[in-house]
Amino acid sequence: MAREPDVPQKSSTADEHFHRGDPFVPRPPSSPPDPLPEQQHSAGQHKVLWLNNNGLDGQIPADLPPNLQQLQLSSNDIGGTIPPSIANVTAMRKLSSAFNLIQGSIPDELAALDGLEILYLGSNLLVGMFPPAILNLSSLTGLGLNTNMLSGEVPSDIGNSLPNLQILSLAQNFFHGEIPHSFVNASSLRVLDISTNNFTGVVPSSIGRLSKLVKLNIETNKVQARNKQEWDFVSSLANCTELQGLSLASNLLEGQAPNSLGNLSIHLQYLFLGQNRLAGNFPAGIANFPNLIILGLDYNRFTGVVPHWLGAFKILQKLSLSTNMFTGNMPSSLSNLSQLIELLLDTNQFIGHIPTSLGNLKSLATLSVSNNNLHGRVPEGIFSIPTIREIGLSSNNLHGQLPAEVGNAKQVVILLLSANKLSGDIPSTVGACKSLEDIELDNNIFDGNIPTSFGNLFGLKVLNLSYNNLTGSVSTSLGNLQLLKQIDLSFNHLEGKVPIHGIFKNATATHIDGNHELCGGAADLHLPAFSVTSSNLSEHRLPVILKVAIPLACMLSPLAVAIFVLLWQRKNHLKRSMSSLSFDGKFPKVSYKDLARATDGFSASNLIGTGRYSSVYRGKILQEENVVAVKVFCLETRGAQRSFIAECNALRNVRHRNLVRILTACSSIDSSGNDFKALVYEFMPGGDLHNLLYSTEDNGNSLKQSYISLAQRLSIVVDIADAMAYLHHNHHGSIVHCDLKPSNILLDNDMVAHVGDFGLARLQMYPMSSSFDGSTSVSSLAIRGTIGYVAPEYGAAGQVSTAADVYSFGVVLLEIFIRKSPTDGMFKDGLSIAKFAEVNFPDIADR
Incomplete structure (x- = not known):
């Protein structure tokens, strides 16, 4: 099964928390606009037209009333272009048509609307350079062009031309070049969002002159800071005493975070520094921001320990320190963060135990501490958190049994415990977690049977129990899970008949390799056929016989003991004979005659490709129903023998949905008495x-x-x-x-x-x-x-x-x-x- 990421990681940049409504981006279209003082709500005079959120299509009308002051068309399905005739509406003060399908460029005629105060055109399909007409709209207080396909450089004099701006959002376009220094001349700016573009250079050190700034978002650009001079902008931001949100994530910031970071506004609520090249210890200046709601330092190179004083941030809701090199223990003080919703500490070098007190975080929805060096037991308290939905503890050194209390997490959706040292039975109480969609318990040492209660998880999409010591049969109830898309039970000790319905009909989504005593199932799984024979009895019912034979051997004659010994020897002989098959017995045997028959004597009509050492034929084999690809090696070519061996060795134990699946191999003699070697693969109908x-x-x-x-x-x-x-x-x-x-x-x-x-x-x-x-x-x-x-x-x-x-x-x-x-x-x-x-x-x- 393809390895999925541990707990799905939300961006620790200025995400939905940072972008929620005005003033950071244009007001969501479902909200009524602020009325202009001079507006008259008179349909007859057509001063105001609000049509937000109505599912309208068509285009912006070309014959709008000339005395219209407000046009609100946001969140519809309006297409076409912006009509140049809009310049005739000289009374226009507010134009909002965000979240539509408007195409083309912004017309130059827009420059005639010299009284326009609000222009929101975000989330459309607009193209072209920054519209020069906008620079004539000196009355603008709000400009939103975000989430379009605009490109080129932002005019260097934008701040001089639009001095009254309070909100400016150019995010998610293709603008490049340096950040215009003239931004600071728009001294009333409260919100500046230029994120997700291709801006380069450094942040202007004069940025602090925007003293009214509330939110500044420069994330996902190529802005750099490599020395003290290039970090000077942080010092200047100390003048922005109302600053609540700052995102510099996903840029080219390097080295230690400057000490001046601690001089930012005490009102700071959102700080995103993730996905840079920052190094050194945890930035000490962050301790000065008691009002933080979200802190993102993920995907950097921070080292050292995580300070205990983080536990004093009483209103912190999201903490992301993923993918750094933090060491030491997980601070137990994190359990004091009573409003914490997401705790992301994965991919670091934490040691010690997972604090049991994390169970006190009654608002926690996501816990990810995967890919660390944690040991000890899985704390049972985390399963009693009423809001927990995602638990990622994979790739640590956790041991012991999985607590039965896992069944208390009724609302958990993702449970990832792969690559630990967990042992014992898998608790049947997992079946009580009816919201589960993804269970990954692979690469542990679980034993016992697969809980039949898994059949109650009707929302389950992924189940991975591979590389454990599980025994018993495969429950038919797993085939009833209609949403199940991937199941991996490979490399355990399962036995008996494989179900033939549900997920088990899909051979590419079902992985059961390495269970030598499984049989039956769908034809594409290529397992031995199931039949009730005398050999069947010892292969599939021997555990039951042994349970009876042992006490009888203690009570009856030496003949009973002999019977027990014979049964035991027969089982061992069966295992030895199975393991002697090619490819560890996982693949069926085929002969040269089988392959010749499958390919019509390796006819040219079935030839689908040739290579340096081999030719590939299309054929039908294995119960004459499955189309396969037969790769025949040209052994007279130097290196072909080595190529055959290399391919056999490389593929004998691999399994992955994106590798061509090998079905079997043949090393035999052809009809002329010459050496013959071939590999049989699953046929790929899409070609190469x-x-x-x-x-x-x-x-x-x-x-x-x-x-x-x-x-x-x-x-x-x-x-x-x-x-x-x-x-x-x-x-x-x-x-x-x-x-x-x-x-x-x-x-x-x-x-x-x-x-x-x-x-x-x-x-x-x-x-x-x-x-x-x-x-x-x-x-x-x-x-x-x-x-x-x-x-x-x-x-x-x-x-x-x-x-x-x-x-x-x-x-x-x-x-x-x-x-x-x-x-x-x-x-x-x-x-x-x-x-x-x-x-x-x-x-x-x-x-």
Whole structure:
């Protein structure tokens, strides 16, 4: 199963808490506007027209009444463009048409509305440069152009031209260049939001002249601060005595946070510094902000301990310190934060126990402490928090049993306890948590049966119990969970018949490998058929027989003891014979004749691809129903034998939704007495990524490349990334693919990408070894991979490294979006696909 993130992380930037309504962004359209003093509510005179939130479509009328003072059209489905005739409405004071589908540019004719005070056009589809006409509207007090597709530089004299501005939101556009210094001349500004653009340079040190500033949002840009001089703007913000919200998140801020941070307004409620390159200890100046509601320091390089004085922030609702290098114990004083809703401490280096007093946080909805070095037991008190919805404790060293009190968390949606040392039975009380959607208990040492109460979790979408010591059968009730999308029970000791309904009909969503005594189930699972035979009895009912045989052996004759011994030996023989099968007995055996019959004698009509060492045929095998891909190795080609062995070793224990699934292998003799080696894979009906990228369609007049949507391309990239992350990091040893390219990426009917062709793969065990077989010699100096995709510094020496895979992935990523092969004729004279992207997107290296 693809590894999902631990508790879904909300952004610790100026998110919905920071953006909630006026004055930070234009007032939500559902709120009635503030009346202008001079307005007359007379329909006959048409001074005011409020039509917010009505589901209107069409366009803005071109013949508006000339004496109209307010036009409110926000939150509808209005499209088209802004009509130039709007310039005739010279009495207009307030124009709001946010949250619509308006396209095109803002017309120059808007400059005629010299009395306009409010202009809110956010959340539309507007394009073009910053509208120069707006600079003529010197009466503006509120300007909202956020969430459009505007680009270019913001005029350097904007603050001089619009001196009366109180609210300015340019967020979520494509503006670039430096932050205009003239902003400070709009001295009445209370809200300044330029977030999610491409602003560069530094924050003007004069920003503090905006003494009335309440909220300042510069997050998600490329603003830098690397030395004392570039950090001076923080000192100047001390003049903004009314400042309540500050976000500098997701920029290029470096080094220690300056001491002047502590001089900011005591009224500060929201502080976001996450996703930068900040280092050093926890910023001490934060202690001066007792009114903080949200504090985000996530995704930085902070070290040291988290101070106990954080527990004094009585109204703090969200604390995000994720993905830093904080050490020491989790402060028990955090339990004093009675209004805390989200506590995100994951991916640090915390040690010690999880404080049991966290159960006192009666408003807590999200607790994430995954990826630390915590030990001890899971505190039962956290399951009694009435508001808890997300619990992430994965990747620690927690031990002992999972408390039965887990059943008290009736409202919990996500329960993540993977990669710990939890043991004992999985409590049946988990079945009382009827809101659960995601349960991940994998990579522990749980034993006993899978609780039948799991069948009561009708909202469950993901269940991962893999890599434990679970026994017993797979409950048929799990097949009744209609919302279940992924189930992973692999590598346990389960036995008996697998259900054939519900999730178990979907072989790509069901993972049961490594349970050698399972049988039956859907055909696509390729398990041994279930039948009631004498061997069945010992295989599937032996535990019951043993329970009877042991007491009888103590009471009856030596014959009973002999029967018991025979039964025991038979079970052991059965296990030995199963483990002697190829691929540890997980795959069925096939012969050369089976494969020849499946492919019509390896006919050319079934040939679907050829490679350096092999040919791939389409065939029907395994009960004559399933279409498969048969990869036959050309053993007369030097290196083919090694390629077969490499692919077998690489794939024998891997399992991931984005890897091509191997069904079985064949090492035999062909009809002429020659060695024959082949691998049988799940057939991918979507073909390979190379064909998808470069296939053409006939539109009647000419050929053009087939259409691939942006969403499909992004999905394919994510699929490949998931597969490579699994190969490099989520295995007992790091598998290096060595030949990642579009022709080795296959697609199923749902356009899900699967990485295949592991003929050059190498395994690096921990600590990293230099070759697959553990020998110390580096392989030959021949290029390992395909020209254009292999990193030059690795290809030249034939070195094996996950870094080389990452380089290949980068090339594939660019090829997916540019639709140019790295060996295309345009790439010559020093121009490569990477250089081409860098030239056209000069800031790509910073992303």
